[in-house]
Amino acid sequence: MLTPEIAVDLVSESLHIVMLLVALLVVPGLIIGLLVALFQAATQINEQTLSFLPRLMVTLLAVMLMGRWMVGYLMDFCVSIFQRAATLVG
Template identity: 85%
Template sequence: MLTPEVAVDLIVEALHIVMLLVVLLVVPGLVTGLLVALVQAATQINEQTLSFLPRLLVTLLAIILMGRWMSGYLMDFCVSIFQRAATLVG
């Protein structure tokens, strides 16, 4: 039976997975942006593409390296939800 406690547990687990996947994609770009900003401040070069391109490349590299694991992790969660659905509905 789907009680409020079970629903809250499912939502908490889903939000945990979303936060984990977002952190894996955002943090590398954030660190790269910080490093590029420090280099730009030290050299006084204010070029927008110099800031944007490295962050884009690092984010794409993170997707390439972690994409398979992230999609597998998300698929495992979806399979577990479908397996639990039969017991929750009845």
């Protein structure tokens, strides 16, 4: 039977996974965006594509490098949810 404690545990674990996966994709783009902004402020170049393109490339690189691990992590979580559901029902 699904108790409130089990539901809270599932929700908190799900939120933890979401924050981890989002951070892996967003943080590198934020760092590159900050570096590009500092470069633009130092050189007074105000080109929009100069800030957009490096962030896009770093985000795509992060997806290419971490994508396999992220999908595996989500699959392991999915399997654990189904295993927990089987024990809750039976």
